[in-house]
Amino acid sequence: MKTPKTLFLAWQDPMSRYWFPIGRLTFDGRLYQFVYTQGVTEAEAKCAFQPLSSFPYLDEVYTSTQLFPVFANRLMSRSRPDYSSFMEWLNIPNDEHDPMTILARSGGERETDTLAVFPCPEVNTQGQYHLYFFSHGLRHLPSCAIERINQFESGNKLWLAHEFQNPYDAQALILTTEDHYIVGYCPRYLLAEMFDLLQQNLNLEVQVERVNKAPTPLQFRLLCKMSVDASKDYRPFSSRHYQPLMAEFARSHPCS
Incomplete structure (x- = not known):
């Protein structure tokens, strides 16, 4: 199973229930990087979106050798007795523990917040x-x-x-x-x-x-x-809303 290199983060406005793509997580095999995408400007204008506490500044590139907590907290613990069943539901081999793969398939949605994760396919x-x-x-x-x-x-x-x-x-x-x-x-x-x-x-x-x-x-x-x-004329999730706010990051990290 091929590991996705890019995941998008979507936010749902609790009032209107409308979804906005607000962020982009990439992994190069060594470092995780998160940036806000241009979709966040629409979320701000229409629904008064406020930056996530884990990523308080819109114009910053966040880098870590470990998966950021806002994403890691959406993974089921491997110690849970129903972990094997969960992997079967996702149709992922039980020995596949890559967090990007699991998040891409599960969507990472929780009842306690209004965020969801989805991959940029290759x-x-x-x-x-x-x-x-x-x-x-x-x-x-x-x-x-x-x-x-x-x-x-x-x-x-x-x-x-x-x-x-x-x-x-x-x-x-x-x-x-x-x-x-x-x-x-x-x-x-x-x-x-x-x-x-x-x-x-x-x-x-x-x-x-x-x-x-x-x-x-x-x-x-x-x-x-x-x-x-x-x-040749189609690239998934290539519209403006999915592009990083920071142009330099966008040029060096294309979706596919």
Whole structure:
């Protein structure tokens, strides 16, 4: 399993529930570095975002030989009795202990704050980008939808559809089966990138990667894999919001 070199940090405004990409974590095999991205300026302007206590200055490059606590605290302890089960839910080998890999797959979300983590994918040998995510919103679905999910097999195809009449989020992207059965939602912090991909008419596919049946928590029930063909005109998460505030850092640390 290839270790991701870059993770993005997203912040959700508690009032509007809108997500903003605010930071970028990189690892070169020796040092971890964190910088705020330009998305933080929009979060400040629209939702009065305040710098995280771990990273109090927006214009600074934070460097450490150890994973920063704001990220390390999102990893399950290997001493917990359910650690092996957790790794199975993520579909990661139990002997894979790289924190960047685990955070990229799990999303690092906690009930105690409004942050999430997701990776910047790299093109593979087949000329594709892959992005893994867990289907969101399953607790709002009827029991028959959960039963349908439990019948999925790895490789089953899913479809993305814009639920523009959603009263809570007009940008919502639902995940459906071929016969239009709703089986969850795309994570909100990925919506901007997903809409960009759909508008570019690139060859995008979403498949079932793994189904974790009960008693697995619903937040880890349906693991999905998005695949998109690499294009010379497309680089994932390359819009302004994902670029570091510091131009010099951006030039020396491209996403892919």
